Every structure is written in structure tokens, then in C-alpha cells.
Amino acid sequence: MTQLEVHQFPCLSDNYGFLIHDPIKEVTAAIDTPEVPAINRALEEKGWRLTHILNTHHHPDHAGGNLELKEQWQCTIVGARDDAQRIPGIDIKVADGEIYQFGNQAARVFDVSGHTLGHIAYYFPDASKLFCGDALFALGCGRLFEGSPAQMWQSLQKLIALPDDTSVYCGHEYTQANAAFALSVEPQNSELQQRVKAIDALRADNLPTVPTTIGMEKATNPFLRPMSPDLQSNLHMTGADLVEVFAETRHRKDNF
Numbered sequence: 455m456t457q458l459e460v461h462q463f464p465c466l467s468d469n470y471g472f473l474i475h476d477p478i479k480e481v482t483a484a485i486d487t488p489e490v491p492a493i494n495r496a497l498e499e500k501g502w503r504l505t506h507i508l509n510t511h512h513h514p515d516h517a518g519g520n521l522e523l524k525e526q527w528q529c530t531i532v533g534a535r536d537d538a539q540r541i542p543g544i545d546i547k548v549a550d551g552e553i554y555q556f557g558n559q560a561a562r563v564f565d566v567s568g569h570t571l572g573h574i575a576y577y578f579p580d581a582s583k584l585f586c587g588d589a590l591f592a593l594g595c596g597r598l599f600e601g602s603p604a605q606m607w608q609s610l611q612k613l614i615a616l617p618d619d620t621s622v623y624c625g626h627e628y629t630q631a632n633a634a635f636a637l638s639v640e641p642q643n644s645e646l647q648q649r650v651k652a653i654d655a656l657r658a659d660n661l662p663t664v665p666t667t668i669g670m671e672k673a674t675n676p677f678l679r680p681m682s683p684d685l686q687s688n689l690h691m692t693g694a695d696l697v698e699v700f701a702e703t704r705h706r707k708d709n710f
């Protein structure tokens with residue numbers, strides 16, 4: 455069993471930075487580049503040299519530090535082939551279904567467009583870890599800035615298919631606000647009620663609610679639950695097409 459060490463740290467107001475490290479091949483990647491000084495502090499703390507950047511999407515709070523870090527570390531930048539022109543300094547272009555070999559670790563690439571077009575996620579099956587940027591959040595999903603509800607639902611279905619014990623490292627600490635919305639659309643969900651208590655306790659101590667797991671999200675995240683009879687009933691959409699239920703859920707969150 456190979457190892458993949460993850461170091462997580464807060465960046466900007468509510469982003470997370472992640473460093474992933476393969477101790478055998480001695481490679482270290484930043485998952486996105488929200489804040490250069492925070493990333494450099496994290497590298498120093500761990501005693502790691504930055505060899506790679508794995509970008510999920512083009513937004514400045516995810517790719518804004520690319521060029522400065524590349525200049526400093528001569529690292530290799532990996533990003534979406536479908537959005538290569540918006541990923542600063544991109545060296546290696548990857549696409550849905552491809553495997554990117556990071557040290558001893560294989561990363562499967564998923565296109566999870568919707569928040570942006572050309573948004574990708576990196577799944578490390580041997581380590582049971584998913585880095586999904588702003589596609590899926592704890593109890594939420596990314597706003598649809600560029601894609602359609604149908605496209606986002608298709609993207610999220612790829613993530614739902616992963617094993618329940620997969621750790622999900624998302625790009626932001628939005629969980630408490632997401633929890634309030636989730637309770638408003640599926641108040642009957644007892645697992646959700648329990649989870650919100652746990653989230654409130656963590657946040658009261660300023661602790662992260664990330665990573666989450668695929669199993670936890672499937673049980674409690676309304677954006678993964680358009681098939682829930684309670685959710686459908688609460689939206690007055692019993693029996694409706696799942697894309698329509700997802701779209702209505704997203705629409706309500708945008709106005710929550």
C-alpha cells in the first residue's frame with residue numbers, strides 16, 4: 455500500500471490549501487494555488503519542495519498563484535486540456551478518464567464541469583482521496599457560473615459513484631452556511647440533523663469540516679439527493695426528473 459500524505463491549511467478568507475506528498479518518489483503537489491505565502495509557509499513547515507501544481511479550475515482563488523510558484527520552484531503545472539488557455543503556466547494537459555501519474559500514485563481525472571467549464575477533479579484510488587475544487591462541497595456544490603444544471607448533475611453523478619469511504623477535499627469551508635440551506639430543504643433527514651450538530655461543534659472550535667466523505671455527502675447533501683422522496687415532496691416536485699429537482703435545489707440555494 456503506497457502512501458499519500460495530505461497537509462491541509464486555510465487560505466484567504468474561506469479557501470483551503472492542500473499539499474499532497476509522495477514520500478517514496480519525494481514529490482509534492484499543491485492542489486490549486488489560492489495564496490502563495492500560505493503555500494510557502496506550509497511547504498516550509500513540512501520540509502517539502504514543491505514539484506507540482508494540480509489545478510482544478512481557472513478561478514483566481516485556485517490558479518492565481520500558479521505563475522509565482524512556478525517561477526520560484528520550477529514546478530510542473532497540471533490542468534484541464536479543455537480549459538488550458540485559462541490555466542496560467544500549464545505544462546501537462548489532462549482530460550476526463552485519463553490517469554495522471556503523480557510519483558507512485560495514480561490520479562484518475564474526472565471532468566466535473568458546471569461551476570466552470572473545464573473544471574476537473576483528481577481521484578487517488580489507492581489512497582481513497584478526491585480533490586474536487588469547487589465542484590462538490592460539504593453539504594453543497596459549486597455555483598453554476600458557466601455550466602448548466604444538467605451538466606453539473608452529470609458531473610456530480612461521477613463523484614457519487616466513488617466508494618463511500620473516499621475522503622473528499624473540497625476548496626472552501628462553506629459547510630455551516632450550506633448546512634442551514636440543507637436543513638431548509640430536507641428537515642426530516644435525521645443523519646443531516648446529527649451532522650449539523652457535529653458541524654456546529656467543529657466550527658465553534660474553529661476546526662475544519664473538510665475533508666468529508668462520499669458516503670456522508672450521499673446521505674446528507676441535498677445536491678446529491680434529488681432522488682430523495684422527502685426532498686422532492688418539500689420542493690413540490692414528487693416524481694419529477696432528477697435534473698429538474700437538482701436545478702430547483704441549486705436555484706433555491708442561489709436565493710437562500
Ligand code: ZN
Pocket residue numbers: 511513516569588
Ligand atoms: Zn471557483
Ligand code: FE
Pocket residue numbers: 513515516588625626
Ligand atoms: Fe473557489
